[in-house]
Amino acid sequence: MKLIELENVSKSFGRYKALDNINLSLDNGEVLGFIGPNGSGKTTTLRIILGMLKSKGSARVFGMDAWKDAVSIHRNLSYVPGDVNLWPNMTGGEVIDLFLRIKDSREKKYRDDLMEEFELDPRKKCRTYSKGNRQKVALIAALCSDVDLYIFDEPTSGLDPLMESIFQKQVKKLKNQGKSILLSSHILTEVESLCDSISIIKYGKIIESGKLNDIKHLNTSNFIIETQKPVIKLLTPVKNISIIGNRLELSVDKENIGLLINELNSYNIKSIESKSQTLEELFMSHYR
Incomplete structure (x- = not known):
């Protein structure tokens, strides 16, 4: 009940x-x-x-x-x-x-x-x-x-x-x-x-x-990615992107993950780490 x-x-x-x-x-x-x-x-x-x-x-x-x-x-x-x-x-x-x-x-x-x-x-x-x-x-x-x-x-x-x-x-x-x-x-x-x-x-x-x-996992995945070549610009739609040298932190809608990986392959990916979206990130995505 x-x-x-x-x-x-x-x-x-x-x-x-x-x-x-x-x-x-x-x-x-x-x-x-x-x-x-x-x-x-x-x-x-x-x-x-x-x-x-x-x-x-x-x-x-x-x-x-x-x-x-x-x-x-x-x-x-x-x-x-x-x-x-x-x-x-x-x-x-x-x-x-x-x-x-x-x-x-x-x-x-x-x-x-x-x-x-x-x-x-x-x-x-x-x-x-x-x-x-x-x-x-x-x-x-x-x-x-x-x-x-x-x-x-x-x-x-x-x-x-x-x-x-x-x-x-x-x-x-x-x-x-x-x-x-x-x-x-x-x-x-x-x-x-x-x-x-x-x-x-x-x-x-x-x-x-x-x-x-x-x-928390419905819409967005968060990634920390390190490449061999520095990434200047991304064509794939991403959110909350931070680029420091060859290291990127970003969020991407799940339907765009394949596009993102294909694009970053040209920069020679060294490592990629996925992290769970927090409730705060979910909440703020609705209120921005």
Whole structure:
């Protein structure tokens, strides 16, 4: 069963069309990376999934209507926004315990272990917390909840690299437990490390979607090539070319690989190395 299924979902704010007939799905036990720059429609999509916004089209979570059945849906999901607001007069520990009581969670030892790992002082009032510490409170509360679906919207915003690595370790633990996770992030290395699939959104439209290992190799191959004669000019269409002496680094669409090799043969190829396209290169190819 698909835990999340959006079909032809559109959302407008006045004349501005934030989402334009998008389709998005999350399978049971899958980690889906949802990426795109600010203003692309990521947060609007997540708010529709959470039942915070009404939209055109079909939005279903656990097979239920995301808008009409929001209360039932929320009993079995945990959500961490990118900018957390907390009750200023409560301590961090009190906020975490409140959320755990709402979820009927008894993970007190796990809670304490996470507080220690994230270096959170639970005795301080929330009004004294930095953005990073507010984020830690929300993450600890979410990670301690035994639910089937976790939705993270820029969850490591405000965290230092060490705390980011701890978050990634905890997500991998959830993944190993068969939990389903929707992760919206600007940190492409984080998405590449954690996710099984990705969906890229641009100007309110999904422009690329599928299994990460398949998508990265769909269009472009990257090569490092060394020739005996210096290459002055290439007629084959290539991208991101860098020529230093007899060494070339470039990207080429797969249908042009044969043309490239034939052309470079005239320069006497000494070595050729192929390297995988990174998620960052894939992402940037869509946004240049």
